[in-house]
Amino acid sequence: xxxxxxxxxxxxxxxxxxxxSTAVDKYSIEAAESLANxxxxxxxxxxxxxxxxxxxxxxxxxxxxxxxxxxxxxxNNDDATKQIFSRCLLSCLxxxxxxxxxxxIRKVNEKKGAEGHEETRKAFDFMLSYVGSDIASxxxxxxYITFLKSLQALNAVEESQRMTAVRKAYQKAIVTPTHHVExxxxxxxxxxxxVSRQLAxxxxxxxxxxxxxxxxxxxxxxxxxxxxxxxxxxVPPTGSSKEESQWMAWKRLLxxxxxxxxxxxxxxxxxxxxxxxxQCLMYLYHYPDIWHDYATWHAKSGSMxxxxxxxxxxxxxxxxxxxxxxxxxxxxxxxxxxxxAKKVYESLLTDGTHNASLAHIQYIRFLRRxxxxxxxxxxFLDARQSPNCTYHVYVAYATMAFCLDKEPKxxxxxxxxxxxxxxxxxxxxxxxxxxxxxMNDDKNxxxxxxxxxxSLPAEASAEVWKSFVQFEQTYGDLASVLKVEQRxxxxxxxxVEDGGSALEGSLQDIVSRYSFMDLxxxxxxxxDHLSRQERLSKYISKKLEKPTLPSGxxxxxxxxxxxxxxSIGSADIIHPNTSLMVIYDPGQKPGSTILSSSVGPGVSVxxxxxxxxxxxxxxxxxTSAFDDILKVTPPALVAFLANLPAVEGPTPDVDIVLxxxxxxxxxxxxxxxxxxxxxxxxxVHAPSVSExxxxxxxxxxxxxxxxxxxxxxxxxxxxxxxxxxxxxVQSQPLPRDVFRIRQIQRARVTSSQTGSTxxxxxxxxxxxxxxx
Numbered sequence: 001x002x003x004x005x006x007x008x009x010x011x012x013x014x015x016x017x018x019x020x021s022t023a024v025d026k027y028s029i030e031a032a033e034s035l036a037n038x039x040x041x042x043x044x045x046x047x048x049x050x051x052x053x054x055x056x057x058x059x060x061x062x063x064x065x066x067x068x069x070x071x072x073x074x075x076n077n078d079d080a081t082k083q084i085f086s087r088c089l090l091s092c093l094x095x096x097x098x099x100x101x102x103x104x105i106r107k108v109n110e111k112k113g114a115e116g117h118e119e120t121r122k123a124f125d126f127m128l129s130y131v132g133s134d135i136a137s138x139x140x141x142x143x144y145i146t147f148l149k150s151l152q153a154l155n156a157v158e159e160s161q162r163m164t165a166v167r168k169a170y171q172k173a174i175v176t177p178t179h180h181v182e183x184x185x186x187x188x189x190x191x192x193x194x195v196s197r198q199l200a201x202x203x204x205x206x207x208x209x210x211x212x213x214x215x216x217x218x219x220x221x222x223x224x225x226x227x228x229x230x231x232x233x234x235v236p237p238t239g240s241s242k243e244e245s246q247w248m249a250w251k252r253l254l255x256x257x258x259x260x261x262x263x264x265x266x267x268x269x270x271x272x273x274x275x276x277x278x279q280c281l282m283y284l285y286h287y288p289d290i291w292h293d294y295a296t297w298h299a300k301s302g303s304m305x306x307x308x309x310x311x312x313x314x315x316x317x318x319x320x321x322x323x324x325x326x327x328x329x330x331x332x333x334x335x336x337x338x339x340x341a342k343k344v345y346e347s348l349l350t351d352g353t354h355n356a357s358l359a360h361i362q363y364i365r366f367l368r369r370x371x372x373x374x375x376x377x378x379x380f381l382d383a384r385q386s387p388n389c390t391y392h393v394y395v396a397y398a399t400m401a402f403c404l405d406k407e408p409k410x411x412x413x414x415x416x417x418x419x420x421x422x423x424x425x426x427x428x429x430x431x432x433x434x435x436x437x438x439m440n441d442d443k444n445x446x447x448x449x450x451x452x453x454x455s456l457p458a459e460a461s462a463e464v465w466k467s468f469v470q471f472e473q474t475y476g477d478l479a480s481v482l483k484v485e486q487r488x489x490x491x492x493x494x495x496v497e498d499g500g501s502a503l504e505g506s507l508q509d510i511v512s513r514y515s516f517m518d519l520x521x522x523x524x525x526x527x528d529h530l531s532r533q534e535r536l537s538k539y540i541s542k543k544l545e546k547p548t549l550p551s552g553x554x555x556x557x558x559x560x561x562x563x564x565x566x567s568i569g570s571a572d573i574i575h576p577n578t579s580l581m582v583i584y585d586p587g588q589k590p591g592s593t594i595l596s597s598s599v600g601p602g603v604s605v606x607x608x609x610x611x612x613x614x615x616x617x618x619x620x621x622x623t624s625a626f627d628d629i630l631k632v633t634p635p636a637l638v639a640f641l642a643n644l645p646a647v648e649g650p651t652p653d654v655d656i657v658l659x660x661x662x663x664x665x666x667x668x669x670x671x672x673x674x675x676x677x678x679x680x681x682x683x684v685h686a687p688s689v690s691e692x693x694x695x696x697x698x699x700x701x702x703x704x705x706x707x708x709x710x711x712x713x714x715x716x717x718x719x720x721x722x723x724x725x726x727x728x729v730q731s732q733p734l735p736r737d738v739f740r741i742r743q744i745q746r747a748r749v750t751s752s753q754t755g756s757t758x759x760x761x762x763x764x765x766x767x768x769x770x771x772x
Contacts, residue, residue, distance in 0.1 A: 026057050027235040036064055044071050060234050060282040062094035069097075073104060093278050095136045098127050102143065117151060132172070133272045134279075135218070135225050138180025141173035145187075163195060167203075175210045177218035177262070185211050217262045224253040234285035247287065250280045254293075270301060288314070288321045295331070304335055322353055326362065338370050356388040361396040373405050391428040394418035398435065408439060423455055426464050433467055442475045458491055465491060473513060485509060508534060532655055539645075539656060 025031070032054055039047040039054075051068040058064060065088040072080040085101055105123040109116030124144045131137055148166045153159035170188040174181060188207075192200030227249040229242075237243055257276045260269040277294045284290045291314035298307035311328040318324060325348055332341035345366055348359040360383040368376035380397045383389055394414055402411035415432045422428040429452040436445045449468045453461055465488040472481045507530055514521045522530075643660045645652070 029233055029235070032058060032061075032064075032233060036067060039071075040067065044075055044077070047071055058233050060092055060285050062088070062092040062097045062282065063231070065092055066094075066097045066100055069100060069104075073100075078104075078108065090130070091278075092282060093131050093134070093275060094282070095131050095134050095140060098131050099140060099143075102127060102140075120147065128172075130275070133176060133275050135178055135221055137176065138173075138178040138184065141169065141176070141178070141184060142180065142187075145169050145173070166191065171207060174207060175214045175262075175264075177214050177221050179218075179222075181211070181215055181218055185215075213262055220261060221253075221256065224249065224256050228253070229283075232283050234283055236286040247284060250284060250290075254280065258297075273297070285317055288318055288324050291318070291324060292327055295327070299331060304331075307331060319351075322348065322355065322359075329366070333366070333370070341366065342370075356386070357390040357392045360386070360389065360393050364393075364397060365400065368400060368404070373401075376400070391418055391422040391425050394422070395428065395431045402435065402438075411435060412439075419451075423452065424460070426452075426456065426460055429456075429464050430467055433471070437471070442471075445471055445475075453491070462492060469512075481513065485513075506530075506534075536655060536659065539653060 035050050035054055039050040042050070048068075048071075051064065051071075054064050055061065055068070065084065069081055069084045069088075072084065081104055085104070089098065089101060102120075102123060106120050109119045112119070124147060127140065128137075128144065131140065134140075145166060148162065148169060151162055153162050170184065170191060173184045174188055178184075189200070189204055192203050227245075229246055232246060237247075254273070254276055257269075257273050262269075277290075277297070280290055281294070291310065295307040295310040295314070298304070298310060308328075308331065311324065311331065314324050315321070315328065325344055329341045329344035332338075332344065345359070345363045349356070349363065353359055360379075364376045364380055364383070367379055376397070380393070383393055394417070398411040398414035398418075401407045401414065412435075415435060418428060419432070429448065433445055433448055436448065449464065449471070452464055453468070456464060469481070469484050469488060472484045476484075511521060511527070511530065520527065640661075643663075645656055645660075
């Protein structure tokens with residue numbers, strides 16, 4: 001009996017009308033779990049609205065349904081309990097929820113005698129028909145068998161019927177791959193032996209292979225089942241790794257069941273596949289691909305009605321999924337149900353989908369297939385009056401008229417009608433031009449390009465110009481091709497004064513003009529070279545276009561040395577504070593600092609042996625600091641730095657630097673003055689090969705050891721007249737990079753053959769010191 005104090009089940013609330021103030025995200029797992037725990041400690045009158053709210057968002061959450069129905073069972077509200085079970089059992093094939101249902105049925109019918117026993121037996125059969133193939137259904141089979149054994153038999157006939165029912169239940173249970181299959185097999189053997197040992201031997205030997213097969217399949221199935229999170233709530237996919245792993249786990253389990261590893265009959269195998277899909281949808285409820293796979297499998301299996309029901313359920317679960325609607329309409333059309341498919345297309349148009357033009361196009365094609373061209377034409381005339389009609393509808397209908405109905409004149413009229421509305425759409429211009437090209441109407445193509453380019457803005461006309469050039473390359477002569485190419489450059493890059501080198505002819509134009517499909521008039525190496533040159537040209541043009549105002553943002557100061565520095569950065573780019581930059585000194589001890597007056601009071605910067613030109617210039621003082629660093633900088637390095645461009649960003653363009661290195665003329669080194677290894681106030685020049693070769697300074701080896709001293713040093717011989725201790729560039733330790741050492745060794749061989757005085761030969765001379 002229902003309790004008078006407990007309310008009936010409230011009507012389920014629609015998702016759109018649910019109270020959104022309880023949670024920021026209605027699919028929040030943490031918020032849902034918190035609400036469910038809160039409802040556990042509330043009276044059923046207060047908890048019922050919370051459960052309804054949760055189940056409106058998570059309609060397949062079996063644990064919430066179980067918790068909800070148990071709350072009503074606790075207060076003995078049988079009517080509300082039955083109502084809840086009727087809402088959730090068939091959509092939640094969850095063994096704990098179904099066992100809760102059996103407990104309720106047995107409690108309700110325990111005092112009804114034979115009639116109640118029959119109702120309970122029917123409930124067990126009903127439950128096993130849905131969840132009997134679950135891997136966790138072993139306890140359900142055991143409960144059923146125990147229930148059958150508990151039935152009283154009044155005569156021999158009833159006893160025989162009872163034993164037959166128990167035997168059939170055992171024989172079904174031992175061929176089902178469950179966690180308790182081994183226990184069920186032992187119980188079955190004991191049961192048969194208790195009835196008749198002679199009959200047991202034949203029955204056990206008959207079912208032994210079937211049991212072995214079920215046990216082997218259980219071990220394989222368990223591997224796939226263990227990968228599934230059975231406490232997961234159904235939420236829309238977010239792309240998380242957990243969701244993807246669960247999707248893959250269900251896909252593997254479905255593939256396993258479809259392979260029918262137990263080799264059972266088709267009806268039983270299909271039943272297991274249906275059960276697996278239904279369980280999968282409890283957790284992947286918002287995945288349209290699962291719904292589609294389920295319906296498609298039904299259709300391929302010959303159950304078209306079941307496939308239609310799956311699609312109808314899918315559209316209720318995912319009403320915003322256009323993909324499922326198109327798939328459903330396709331299924332209805334494929335089986336000849338034109339009116340049903342038409343209703344699906346009309347629902348797409350009336351429900352206000354985000355892609356209304358696509359719905360118009362697909363409906364026009366559907367009408368043309370099912371009702372003829374005249375019906376499609378009538379709908380097109382109505383669709384073009386729609387405010388959400390785009391140029392795609394015109395293109396689709398014109399293409400259909402031209403390709404399918406062989407009506408080029410109709411297609412041409414449609415394109416012309418669309419030009420009045422979509423003159424500013426480059427994609428529409430290109431589609432119209434493609435149609436005219438298939439018509440071989442070169443005069444109208446030229447007229448179309450001229451008309452369109454006269455109204456299109458430059459930033460939107462690039463693709464149209466490209467198509468125009470390709471058209472002239474195919475249909476025109478050389479003069480027309482060159483003329484259109486020049487017009488294209490002027491339109492996209494401005495006038496000669498503004499565009500500069502962009503308007504000049506290049507090999508890129510030749511490549512574009514004389515290539516065809518995947519055939520090129522040059523090698524891939526030449527293409528790479530031309531691409532690099534194009535990037536360099538754009539970089540140089542960009543540099544030339546930068547403003548050179550004497551002050552303000554973007555001011556570029558180029559001194560007498562040729563070095564460039566930007567005093568104030570662009571307003572769009574965040575630049576570091578260059579006034580705090582200092583020269584890096586490897587010999588500087590950590591923690592030692594000096595106070596630079598040019599930086600500002602209270603600013604401590606690391607000390608350095610060389611003044612910082614940026615610090616000096618930032619303070620607005622004279623350029624003496626910059627001149628000081630030039631005095632101790634080798635002229636070759638100054639000449640190289642003078643050719644470097646201003647760097648924008650954290651790293652320079654490697655191609656630019658390499659091109660400058662290849663084009664730089666590095667001056668030859670000169671002999672330095674004799675003296676000790678001290679700082680000099682005059683520029684230090686690179687020494688010649690002979691000077692460096694005669695040096696007997698020790699050098700560290702790349703491996704961490706050092707070169708042995710020369711023979712003169714080891715034997716205590718006095719220096720020759722040509723030997724000196726001049727300070728050279730080679731007085732610094734060699735790099736430890738193996739690749740760098742290899743370059744130096746190659747340069748040594750080159751210098752020994754040619755007598756070159758480049759930096760490479762100077763370094764190589766250091767390695768070729770006399771050891772005699």
